[in-house]
Amino acid sequence: MARRKKHGRCFAAVLLTIGAPAWERAKADDRPVTRVATIPIPSASIFIAVDGSAERLVGMHPLSRSAIEEGVLGRMFPSARVINSSIAAGGADGFMPNVETLAMLDPDVVVQWGDRGDDIVAPLRNAGMHTALMRYGTEQFARDSLTLMGEIAGKPDKARRLIAWREAVATEIAAKAAAMPDKRRLKVVYLQRASTGLVVAGANTYSDYYIRLVGGVNAAAELSGALAINAEQLAQWAPDVILLNGFEEQLTPRRIYDDPLLSGAKAAMERRVYKMPIGGYRWDPPSHENPLAWMWLAQLLYPDLFRYDLRKEIEESYQIVYGYRPSLSDIDSVLRLSVNGDARGYDRFTAVAPTPGHAP
Amino acid sequence: MSLLSAITSEARAGRSTLPRWAGALGVAGLFTAAALTALCVGRFQIMPEKAMAILLSRIAPVTPDWSAMDERIVLLVRAPRVVLASLCGAGLAMSGAALQGVFRNPLVAPQILGVSPGAAFGGALAILAGASGYALIGAACAMGVAALAMVGALARVDGRSDAIMLVLTGIVVGALFTALVSLVQFLADPNSSLPAIVFWLMGSFSAATWTRVFVAAPAVLAGMALVWLMRFRINVLSLGEEEARALGLAVDRDRWLVFAATALIEGATVSVAGVIGWVGLVVPHAARMLVGSDQRLLLPTAAALGASYLLFVDSLARAATAAEIPLGVITAVIGAPIFAALLRKTRRKEIRA
Numbered sequence: 001m002a003r004r005k006k007h008g009r010c011f012a013a014v015l016l017t018i019g020a021p022a023w024e025r026a027k028a029d030d031r032p033v034t035r036v037a038t039i040p041i042p043s044a045s046i047f048i049a050v051d052g053s054a055e056r057l058v059g060m061h062p063l064s065r066s067a068i069e070e071g072v073l074g075r076m077f078p079s080a081r082v083i084n085s086s087i088a089a090g091g092a093d094g095f096m097p098n099v100e101t102l103a104m105l106d107p108d109v110v111v112q113w114g115d116r117g118d119d120i121v122a123p124l125r126n127a128g129m130h131t132a133l134m135r136y137g138t139e140q141f142a143r144d145s146l147t148l149m150g151e152i153a154g155k156p157d158k159a160r161r162l163i164a165w166r167e168a169v170a171t172e173i174a175a176k177a178a179a180m181p182d183k184r185r186l187k188v189v190y191l192q193r194a195s196t197g198l199v200v201a202g203a204n205t206y207s208d209y210y211i212r213l214v215g216g217v218n219a220a221a222e223l224s225g226a227l228a229i230n231a232e233q234l235a236q237w238a239p240d241v242i243l244l245n246g247f248e249e250q251l252t253p254r255r256i257y258d259d260p261l262l263s264g265a266k267a268a269m270e271r272r273v274y275k276m277p278i279g280g281y282r283w284d285p286p287s288h289e290n291p292l293a294w295m296w297l298a299q300l301l302y303p304d305l306f307r308y309d310l311r312k313e314i315e316e317s318y319q320i321v322y323g324y325r326p327s328l329s330d331i332d333s334v335l336r337l338s339v340n341g342d343a344r345g346y347d348r349f350t351a352v353a354p355t356p357g358h359a360p
Numbered sequence: 361m362s363l364l365s366a367i368t369s370e371a372r373a374g375r376s377t378l379p380r381w382a383g384a385l386g387v388a389g390l391f392t393a394a395a396l397t398a399l400c401v402g403r404f405q406i407m408p409e410k411a412m413a414i415l416l417s418r419i420a421p422v423t424p425d426w427s428a429m430d431e432r433i434v435l436l437v438r439a440p441r442v443v444l445a446s447l448c449g450a451g452l453a454m455s456g457a458a459l460q461g462v463f464r465n466p467l468v469a470p471q472i473l474g475v476s477p478g479a480a481f482g483g484a485l486a487i488l489a490g491a492s493g494y495a496l497i498g499a500a501c502a503m504g505v506a507a508l509a510m511v512g513a514l515a516r517v518d519g520r521s522d523a524i525m526l527v528l529t530g531i532v533v534g535a536l537f538t539a540l541v542s543l544v545q546f547l548a549d550p551n552s553s554l555p556a557i558v559f560w561l562m563g564s565f566s567a568a569t570w571t572r573v574f575v576a577a578p579a580v581l582a583g584m585a586l587v588w589l590m591r592f593r594i595n596v597l598s599l600g601e602e603e604a605r606a607l608g609l610a611v612d613r614d615r616w617l618v619f620a621a622t623a624l625i626e627g628a629t630v631s632v633a634g635v636i637g638w639v640g641l642v643v644p645h646a647a648r649m650l651v652g653s654d655q656r657l658l659l660p661t662a663a664a665l666g667a668s669y670l671l672f673v674d675s676l677a678r679a680a681t682a683a684e685i686p687l688g689v690i691t692a693v694i695g696a697p698i699f700a701a702l703l704r705k706t707r708r709k710e711i712r713a
Contacts, residue, residue, distance in 0.1 A: 196556040227683035
């Protein structure tokens, strides 16, 4: 049964950087938030992380649920697996709210994309629902999203803590990476899609941000945004490392190793093709687990410079964020040892007994 | 239909003043130049002489002075792309020329029989289901043939299917499959399969491999051979249904043989390269302006021009920018203005006449 905490406080409006109201709940309406619905795919996982519970989430996007089921969040919060996931349907990319289903669920607030036009927000507003708008794609927006979820959950301290964690990890990594000579910097390509055709993340993408953060060079930076390329172009860039997205469930490094052309690329010859991990949410796009992703990538690229005990970091941060102590197999699953296990340098992530530790 | 009739008659009247051998040499030269250029240009820098030497090394002893990656790029990326683009371009243009003859209508394209929306639906469904390779090709081909079978069954009234009924049924079936493609897009995962489906629907040879060539080639070549064998009958069919019947032609049977051949070509093309519009509509016009409407000359000319055109477009698609430009975008951007200019020119002549 849903645990419903009373939060007898009035929420102040949180303004996005563009000045639009992110959180449109009327100030006079100070009923506690007990029922939340989230439409942006990562927002369900982010809300659960900030709230530390899945009890107040009453609706989510179907792809949020598949991410929860695919990763460890479903194991941490089994009740998240049965949350209604039929609240969004239709529209060019599937984020048009199903207002009648939402009305049935009677949420106190619906989280929606704030940067994909008003067409997907207006139906919620017209139905008299409170909306919280979330923007996505940059580190600043990721932090804003945590702040927003903290406001909705009534747990701004938790959100601030998660933001401080990001800040600390990013600052530490950036400082070490900045001191690195240019000739040491490895060329990295993030394949946002690889199962059918190849799509890379160029400049102005979140992947570009963390590749540069850890001291790498985004080989696809001459492009802006996510764009389709051909194998010849990938060979021309000759990346040292290829990162495979965590979205295409069936995609594994074998896609590159078995390709007649790409198997001859430097990254494949040196077995430096890695599938991005998936924890409480996928590690490649912006979410609350990004600091772990940065540590993972930093250590993969420059193991002599970044010496994290990543398994321990996962174990400790999960206890703080989710109140859940992951098992050895949970951590193996997060790091996708089954598909990345034989890649170069990946043995540093294999079985080290988890121990209790410090807070993130 | 006066405008359409005028275009047709103009095309019939427009014969080249060049001797046949010169025309044949010209289009063959154009195709060879297009193929060699396509083999030499690309994002991966390989000098043209090196690319040629790599190709030559497969049939003659040449001392290799290139890297393994150079060889892979030429033999595994560009060569299959060149062959596949040539096959598809030739097949689509030949289909367009044949269908325009059969329907006596220059605005007919291979898409008119609903085969490409059908094949597009099959392919999109396969991507949605996570299939790739043979499964994708098989699904696209199967649905293309299914669409044609539907058109055949629905257009047949009292044991006959006339041209108007066929075109209208083709439009209906095409619309149905287009709607089903939209449904698949609606159901697709916006993170993974949706972009894959959208890019595939816009047409691309970026996934060309020798396997795809060997899968598509038999179907395309068989379709082209069948169209070629039908060249005399298409000439007779282009005189009109009544005339063709009066000359003793089994109009229905012959028409369906041409449809089956074009469906084979279209289905195979869509399955390996996605939907590539405009080639089957525009290229036959250019070919007709060069050699006239006699299918014996028109078909090979259209095939050579179609292959050259698609090679040019594909070279542009893969080499112009680091990002791969969808073929359907380029063929439409080039094809639409050319077609509009052609229509205006014809209309002007009609008014002056």
